[in-house]
Amino acid sequence: MSSKHQFVKLNDGHFIPALGFGTYKPQEVPISKSLEAANLAIGVGLRHIDTAYIYHVEEEIGQAIQSKIKAGVVKREDLFITTKLWCTCFRPELVRPSLEKSLKRLQLDYVDLYLIHYPVPLKPGDNDFPVDEQGKLLLDTVDFCATWEALEKCKDAGLVKSIGVSNFNHKQIERILNKPGLKYKPVCNQVECHLYLNQSKLLDYCKSKDIVLVAYGALGTQRYKEWVDQNSPVLLHDPVLCDVAKKNKQSPALVALRYQIQRGVVPLAQSFKENEMKENLQLSPEDMKTLDGLNRNVRYLPTKW
Numbered sequence: 001m002s003s004k005h006q007f008v009k010l011n012d013g014h015f016i017p018a019l020g021f022g023t024y025k026p027q028e029v030p031i032s033k034s035l036e037a038a039n040l041a042i043g044v045g046l047r048h049i050d051t052a053y054i055y056h057v058e059e060e061i062g063q064a065i066q067s068k069i070k071a072g073v074v075k076r077e078d079l080f081i082t083t084k085l086w087c088t089c090f091r092p093e094l095v096r097p098s099l100e101k102s103l104k105r106l107q108l109d110y111v112d113l114y115l116i117h118y119p120v121p122l123k124p125g126d127n128d129f130p131v132d133e134q135g136k137l138l139l140d141t142v143d144f145c146a147t148w149e150a151l152e153k154c155k156d157a158g159l160v161k162s163i164g165v166s167n168f169n170h171k172q173i174e175r176i177l178n179k180p181g182l183k184y185k186p187v188c189n190q191v192e193c194h195l196y197l198n199q200s201k202l203l204d205y206c207k208s209k210d211i212v213l214v215a216y217g218a219l220g221t222q223r224y225k226e227w228v229d230q231n232s233p234v235l236l237h238d239p240v241l242c243d244v245a246k247k248n249k250q251s252p253a254l255v256a257l258r259y260q261i262q263r264g265v266v267p268l269a270q271s272f273k274e275n276e277m278k279e280n281l282q283l284s285p286e287d288m289k290t291l292d293g294l295n296r297n298v299r300y301l302p303t304k305w
């Protein structure tokens with residue numbers, strides 16, 4: 001499977017590559033690894049890159065993109081870049097400035113997809129996770145429907161091609177869809193989705209509304225200590241998944257990704273290792289070029305009539 005030639009159509013007419021590259025970096029991993037990984041990812045042919053303000057890697061992703069564009073490896077229009085609005089910037093007047101800061105860090109004029117990261121507004125300010133003296137998160141009162149209207153304006157201004165949501169349940173999506181004066185529907189909902197949490201009900205709902213479900217954690221996450229219970233089962237070691245993989249002479253990771261693609265989900269896959277990136281993509285740009293070279297005007301069904 002090559003992300004270069006497989007796309008899913010979004011409800012606003014744009015296309016999203018069927019496999020995305022994840023850029024979340026656990027705290028203990030040095031930031032230089034993010035730059036290295038983004039360079040490797042573009043180098044092996046991955047074209048859909050998923051990032052977010054809160055990952056604090058946008059600058060590194062931007063550097064990798066620019067260096068690959070300068071080197072003639074890719075053109076801007078070949079890439080599909082997603083970033084996300086953080087919860088402390090949900091007040092409508094904060095949305096565009098926040099996006100503009102992301103664009104500056106990414107060294108881009110526009111992103112392909114901009115998402116509301118979580119349906120939970122937090123108190124604006126410099127602290128990404130503002131808390132009171134008891135350590136309780138400080139919420140803001142802004143309605144995410146007002147945030148959505150600000151995203152619509154960013155799309156109209158040409159700063160983003162498509163807009164969507166992340167970590168929304170069906171009721172929260174419904175609130176946006178039923179919002180009076182809605183101009184653009186969310187094109188996608190990016191949620192945790194994998195073999196142990198296949199989100200079949202949410203997927204059916206999203207499909208019924210022509211909203212693409214984008215899966216994060218599709219490989220069982222990086223098991224980052226700051227968020228993931230270290231006693232939870234390791235997805236890629238699951239015996240049933242391993243049996244299916246063996247039967248198909250594929251790796252468990254590929255089967256876990258293929259499972260999503262085959263049910264109409266766009267999975268993200270993160271890795272810092274080139275061999276894994278190549279495996280997830282399956283065909284390298286060189287393989288694609290080689291196969292493109294087979295074209296020789298042989299038409300098996302000439303329909304002479």
Ligand code: NDP
Pocket residue numbers: 021022023024025050051117166167190191215216217218219220221222223236251253254268269270271272273275276277279280
């Ligand atoms: P994934 O579920 O993509 O899993 C990543 C792990 O899978 C890495 O540890 C990697 O191992 C391993 N892996 C990758 N390819 C292979 C392979 N071919 N064979 C074996 N192992 C493989 O992790 P993430 O949690 O990072 O999720 C993906 C992305 O989703 C994030 O990076 C981020 O962009 C997004 N995300 C979005 C969220 C949201 O709220 N919207 C929340 C969380 C994530 P190794 O360490 O060996 O490289």
